Amino acid sequence: MNASLKSKTPTQGGTGRSRPTEASAKPQSNRRPLGITGRPTIPSRPSGPIARPPSNRFQLSTTTVSRQPALTSRPSKTAIASRKPVPGNARDRLAPGSRGVKRKSETPQPAFSDDDGSSSASDSDSDSDASTRKRAKSSISSADTHVTSRRNLVANGAAETAKLIHSRTLTASKLLYKPAMIVEDSVAAKVGLQYPSACGKEYFELKVLKRQSDDEYKPMDDIEETIRIICHHYLPERVKRTIKPGRHEIVTGPYETVYSKGLLRAKNEGDVEKYIDIIEDFNIMLKALVEDGSIQHELRSRATLPLDWFERIHNQIYSRTVSLHVESLKQYETGTDDVYGELLPSLVNKIINVTQLSHDHIFVDLGSGVGNIVLQTALQVGCESWGIEQMPNPCKAAELQKAEFAARTKLWGLSTGKVNLINGSFFDCLEIDEVLKRADVVLVNNQVFSAATNDNLLAKFLDLKEGAKVVSLKPFVPRDHRITKTNMNSMYGMFRTEVHEYFDNSVSWVAYGGEYHVAIKDSSLLRKFGQENGMG
Template sequence: MGFFDHLQKGGAFSLQPQKAQVRKVVQTRPALPKSKSTSQTPDSRSPRVQSSSERSRKTPLQSRSASTDPEARPSKRLNTPTRGRKRPTPEQRLSSDDDTSDSDVSFEVRKRARTSASAEPDPERRLRSLKAFSEEGSRPFKMVHAAAITSGQKAGKFKAAFGAEEKTKPIFLQYPSASQKEKYVRPIDDDVRNMLISYSSLLRYECVVPRDNDEFRSIDEIVQVIETVADNYIPAEEADEFNNETTGIKRRLRRALAVVSETQFREAVDDYNKAITRLRENGSIAKLLDATQRMNLPWVERILTQIYARTVSPRVESLRQYENGTDNVYGELLPRFISNIFKETKLKSSQVFVDLGSGVGNVVLQAALEIGCESWGCEMMANACDLADLQQSEFKARCRLWGLLPGKTHLVRGDFLEQESIVNVLKRADVVLINNQAFTPQLNNELINHFLDMKEGCQIVSLKSFVPAGHKIQSRNLNSPINLLKVQQKNYWSNSVSWTDVGGTYFIATKDSSRLQAFANGLL
């Protein structure tokens, strides 16, 4: 059972210090896997930092391979290792999907578990980046290329895909914006490798498969990008070319992987590239994006996972480096849970979101991408802040590549009780997220004082309620800031947080002075 199973019983619980564990990263999967990590620390201003109680058990991951295509049973299987129950290195889990594994397959294309509904359509949301669809959008820009993940010191952990020799022909992939194609190829020398890291015009992926379970899967990402584009960028009248169950590009990709045919795979990718280029040039993609008023969660997760795999995952061990004498562990709220919070709070693109204790910035980026709102975060752990800065830089580049216009993001270093920029933005915030499960009563009380300056209607989302159960406004507590809060208790489902796979409760406190005013007027 997970550490936070204790919370389901509604009483006090004790911490059992164990080895710290960092949330693992599953690199590129059609359906993103869940992660497990544990929590809680005495007094931290970082809600993502929680004290340790490691879960060594790993739940097997569910997958469906392209080889399950009934029309294309392979005589052999591409030799991509299957997933094990436990991995020695941290693994990204940006998805809140439930996963179990029962197949020994390669290039797995897996069904997505049921997810909560995304935020409601927002008529004010402008989803398309005009810059990304302009001539300027085709110019090179800095970003982390997939080839950088699988080259250099890690090159020995990969082998050529489709049974090819060491040197393979590049595979180019066109994204829906005006940016040049992404190239999947093994870099030959340091000069080429340096170019891969610098310019999108030479954006390349190694056409390789990993030798073990932990590494980046280039071929999987090609399939994932194509399926995401087909699901979100293609007008209905053009969808058959992608989705036809017999001749569609998506079906052809699965069939090529099932029979381990590099030729068929490349032909399907080439046809995809031609179709996307045509639809972009004739304005069909831009027109559809302009009519889109919300992003669904799988679409958001795909982009966030690309960003995380290129920035945090290669450096995730740095999150284990804590000050002497602490047993903190890094834990996160997963995208499905966060997306549901956006829906419950009715967060809109015209509003302001603040995450107090933002860790590596996942939630801040998700709010800016999924909702399009102005999004702020504050974190005091130096290593987490460094990774957050890398994510923010890659986030801007990836959004441009996907042709999307996110909300503005602001990541602040330091104590959120002392940073002036955070104190000021809280006064105009519409939704504030505080993962205060690990906070001491003292720190929670200090936070409560800041609620006095928040505007009417501001919603504060937390894992611990700031208002004690059964609290009533009385003459003796008339000056308490918690009298300004109206609290609702909500439930979150299993696999919503990284430290346990069980569900729990969270709270939405809305600043509402009407009850206090009613008491003052003798109406309560």
């Protein structure tokens, strides 16, 4: 039998264009940063994680914020002493003051180069096939309440240019996109966005869709949401205080900054130069904090990766890979065990908390589809994550995601657990059999599995170590099961089961909530029954 279940976690939004060279960027010698109210100098002792029901099973909605306070710790004196000073010109860029006068001269647009590390295959996307792209959306973010043991969030190794798919690649189609704010010759403006690492920038075209659609990628939304997440999760408190909106500003959310307010105002006014200036101000501020080590210090003070932070990164990955091939995921035979469906990030986040999955654990997804859950656990938790899938189209999408995941997490300056994706059946894979013996948490979306398939899986789970947890949508052990003298040899007696609730918009195939089950390997139940009944 060749059964493979598909539990997936779709995500939305994205980034994904090619980039212009930095040498061709606009001159910035006389510009001053965007209305920063105080100078974020480096102190001697610094301190220190919308949705609507999907219209179809492959769509996910825009995420909102997770409001858990960040964990902080005081740095050692050695760490403080080792911090490099901000270069003089970088400090000048962070100096307080009003915005520079809007430039009146023509703004030269940077030319794109072919050696910027972007995917050549993606850059060659034609206008015709771009019209078929769809963007899956993710569920609403929930608070991350499970605090794992300490992990290092900072990416290891020397900085290098990430070979990622740039946003400009996704908006190349003239059939789908038009310039958002007209500049010379009706050509879309181009801009590079700095990320919290030394891996360079991602390059965007400032375009909008010709026809309103919730399914297609929106580059300016991508820019604005990325800046919000970076400002909220990466910046030291001393810097956050300087970029808060002024008292006269209307603040609509906890992530509002002078950058987000300024971008919105420039977009509403149709002022492309002002929009680009604000992004460049942000780039200058962030690059200085990367170079002086403040960003890395802030990451080292944290023990968890909140859900909204993960979703922003994975939304970018998903939009540049899986969304381009989403139609192929619908090609499966209904009425079989091979049916595609996804667990959304909010539900996976609950499962992480309930199972207390930690960075030193091993996670296995049986029927991993496009690999969403494997990537979520590897990034959000930092654990060794395995997935196995036998359907060919999801496997192809999973490999695309894995490659973009490696590049984009470096761009965000983050470490991850090891990602392992296998193409095959979990009933016939010896490598997965060996991994299951070491696994701490196993996930299987058995929503459509037959009783025979579930029983065969349960037999495999007998090799799990004591205390290992199996998460499923249908129970492997009947609720009314009680150990008796007549059934004490049943496989059911080796597990105790917990029942948990999930809420609306947690899975891709229905909008309403339901239950999931956690079966815990516990052979002490049988031993206790035997002792109580004089059976050894």
